[in-house]
Amino acid sequence: MISFAFATATRIEFGAGRSAHLPAAVAELGSRPIVCTGATPERFRTLLTGLSDARSWPVGGEPSVDDVRAGVAAAREHGADVVVGLGGGAVLDAAKLIAALVPNDGDILDYLEVIGRAQPLQARPLPFVAVPTTAGTGSEVTMNGVVTSPEHGVKVSMRHPSMLADVALVDPELTLGCPPAVTASSGLDALTQCLEPYMSPFANPLTDSFCVEGLRRAGRGLRRAYSHGDDLDARTDMALCSLLGGLALANAKLGAVHGLAGVIGGLTGAPHGLTCATLLVECCRGTVAALRERAPEHPSLGRYAAAGELLSGTASVDALLDWLAETVAMLDVPTVGQLGITPEQYPRICRQAAASSSMKGNPIVLSADELEEILRRSA
Ligand SMILES: NC(=O)c1ccc[n+]([C@@H]2O[C@H](COP(=O)([O-])OP(=O)(O)OC[C@H]3O[C@@H](n4cnc5c(N)ncnc54)[C@H](O)[C@@H]3O)[C@@H](O)[C@H]2O)c1
Numbered sequence: 001m002i003s004f005a006f007a008t009a010t011r012i013e014f015g016a017g018r019s020a021h022l023p024a025a026v027a028e029l030g031s032r033p034i035v036c037t038g039a040t041p042e043r044f045r046t047l048l049t050g051l052s053d054a055r056s057w058p059v060g061g062e063p064s065v066d067d068v069r070a071g072v073a074a075a076r077e078h079g080a081d082v083v084v085g086l087g088g089g090a091v092l093d094a095a096k097l098i099a100a101l102v103p104n105d106g107d108i109l110d111y112l113e114v115i116g117r118a119q120p121l122q123a124r125p126l127p128f129v130a131v132p133t134t135a136g137t138g139s140e141v142t143m144n145g146v147v148t149s150p151e152h153g154v155k156v157s158m159r160h161p162s163m164l165a166d167v168a169l170v171d172p173e174l175t176l177g178c179p180p181a182v183t184a185s186s187g188l189d190a191l192t193q194c195l196e197p198y199m200s201p202f203a204n205p206l207t208d209s210f211c212v213e214g215l216r217r218a219g220r221g222l223r224r225a226y227s228h229g230d231d232l233d234a235r236t237d238m239a240l241c242s243l244l245g246g247l248a249l250a251n252a253k254l255g256a257v258h259g260l261a262g263v264i265g266g267l268t269g270a271p272h273g274l275t276c277a278t279l280l281v282e283c284c285r286g287t288v289a290a291l292r293e294r295a296p297e298h299p300s301l302g303r304y305a306a307a308g309e310l311l312s313g314t315a316s317v318d319a320l321l322d323w324l325a326e327t328v329a330m331l332d333v334p335t336v337g338q339l340g341i342t343p344e345q346y347p348r349i350c351r352q353a354a355a356s357s358s359m360k361g362n363p364i365v366l367s368a369d370e371l372e373e374i375l376r377r378s379a
Contacts, residue, residue: 004204006251009130009141009165014243016232019131019171022084023050029127029166030082034075036095038087043177044133047086055080059087062155062265062272063094064148065108071098072108075126082127088186089137089272092130093145099128100145100163108147113357114156115149121160130165133174134186135225135238137272138193138246140168146262146272154266154352164250172239176230183226184331185273187238191218192276193245195307197252199287199300200361207252214244215310219323226331256283256366256374259359263352270339277333281324282377288317290364300363336378343379346372 013021026033033054041048041056048054055078057071075083075098083102085095101108103123109116130140139145144159178186194214197207221237228234260283261275268275284304291298301317308320341349350371353359366374 002205004206004251006204006206007143007161007164008247008250009168011166012141012168012170012243014170014240016171016173016236019047019169019174021169022047022086022129022131025129025167025169026051026082026084029129030080032079033082033084034078034080034098035084035086036071036091036098038091038133044086044174051084059091059094062090062146062148063097064150065112068094068097068101068108068147072101075102080126082129084129084131086131086133088132088134088182089139092132092137092139093147095130096128096139096163096165097145097147097158100125100158100160102126108158111158112147112156113159115152115154116156121162124162127166128163129167129169131169131171131174132239132242134178134182135172135175135235136186136190136242138190138242138249140165140170141243141246142250148266148269152266155262155272157357168243170239170243172232172236175235175239176232178229180226180229181332183229183238184333185271185277186242187218187222187225187273188277188280188328188331188333189273190238190242190245191215191222192257192280193249193254194218194241195284196255196257196361197245197248198303198307199255199363200252201363202252202361204252207248210244210248212310214241214248215307217241217244219311223327223330253361254358255362256287256353256359256371259353259356259362260349260371260374262356262358263349264336264339264341267345267349268340274333275339277328277331278336278339279374279378281321281328282374284324285321285377286366286370286374287362287364290366290370295364298363336375341375341379343376346375349375
């Protein structure tokens with residue numbers, strides 16, 4: 001029996017040049033915006049000039065709990081009534097969290113999962129406009145924001161359906177300037193966010209169709225966007241892959257790659273997409289091996305083969321693993337060891353990852369030994 005719920009941003013606009021609608025989209029929602037940008041706001045200066053009474057709030061990197069607290073204070077001081085995030089996933093998450101926390105009492109720790117009290121939001125967040133400049137995280141259509149807690153050495157989410165953006169403006173032209181390293185890490189994250197929800201026990205016909213199209217786009221666009229950053233068709237493929245992955249993950253969850261990456265990212269501070277990329281091949285290999293051993297009739301095995309066809313043109317699990325391994329090598333992805341992780345850390349990483357919410361969508365529960373083997377093979 002098919003039965004599911006699906007939630008996303010109130011309005012999604014996609015296409016080259018769409019970001020020019022930013023001032024009009026903001027004006028529909030408020031009159032005193034706070035605009036979260038990356039550390040180099042000049043990059044998108046022309047977009048920002050159309051916003052009046054705006055306060056700019058640069059976000060230096062993947063946001064910490066203190067960065068978000070400071071952003072909330074700045075937004076309240078400005079009297080902000082709408083929040084814009086214009087940047088990569090780090091900026092979008094910071095903006096999403098600021099929008100959620102400004103009208104709510106208490107501290108971010110009251111609402112964070114895992115290290116906090118995970119309370120639901122009482123008041124509706126400020127209106128939020130998300131404009132991604134990487135492709136990407138899909139954060140423009142997800143209901144969570146991720147923060148690092150240096151004190152706890154983890155990355156965790158705050159999550160609530162009301163945190164979905166009011167408007168998502170996805171403009172592939174904004175990603176044309178992404179250097180190859182950013183294209184690689186964000187692009188492999190986008191691909192993973194189409195692959196993991198496709199295998200998830202929470203998948204539904206809507207998320208499946210997004211994953212299939214997202215994987216097809218990644219197969220066509222990822223290597224090309226990396227090698228020819230000025231190719232708008234390839235950038236468009238990857239912007240769509242990212243958007244489709246966000247739509248899928250928000251409604252069907254993720255798997256072992258994100259479960260392990262959340263913990264390793266918290267320990268090392270390595271960029272999120274890069275961390276996912278280091279784990280991608282061996283998480284697929286390990287999950288397929290576990291399925292073949294303990295659940296040989298599992299439908300996900302057929303889906304891994306289908307993903308092989310969407311990415312490489314050949315419908316087999318081996319073709320999928322070969323294509324992923326070749327792409328990861330081509331895009332110069334480091335190993336888990338090169339991220340600074342040592343074998344002594346494996347048991348703790350695997351324990352924490354097994355308990356994470358990101359792990360919940362893996363098609364089969366992996367044992368501690370299987371997770372450690374994935375880390376050994378990714379080293
Ligand atoms: N909320 C979600 O659903 C979700 C999902 C996945 C990841 N995330 C979070 O997203 C973050 C990662 O996002 P990301 O991969 O986009 O990286 P990022 O936002 O950290 O950006 C990476 C780098 O690219 C630069 N950059 C961004 N756009 C650029 C452009 N157009 N041209 C040149 N440089 C540009 C940034 O300044 C930064 O230095 C992590 O914090 C991760 O936890 C959130």
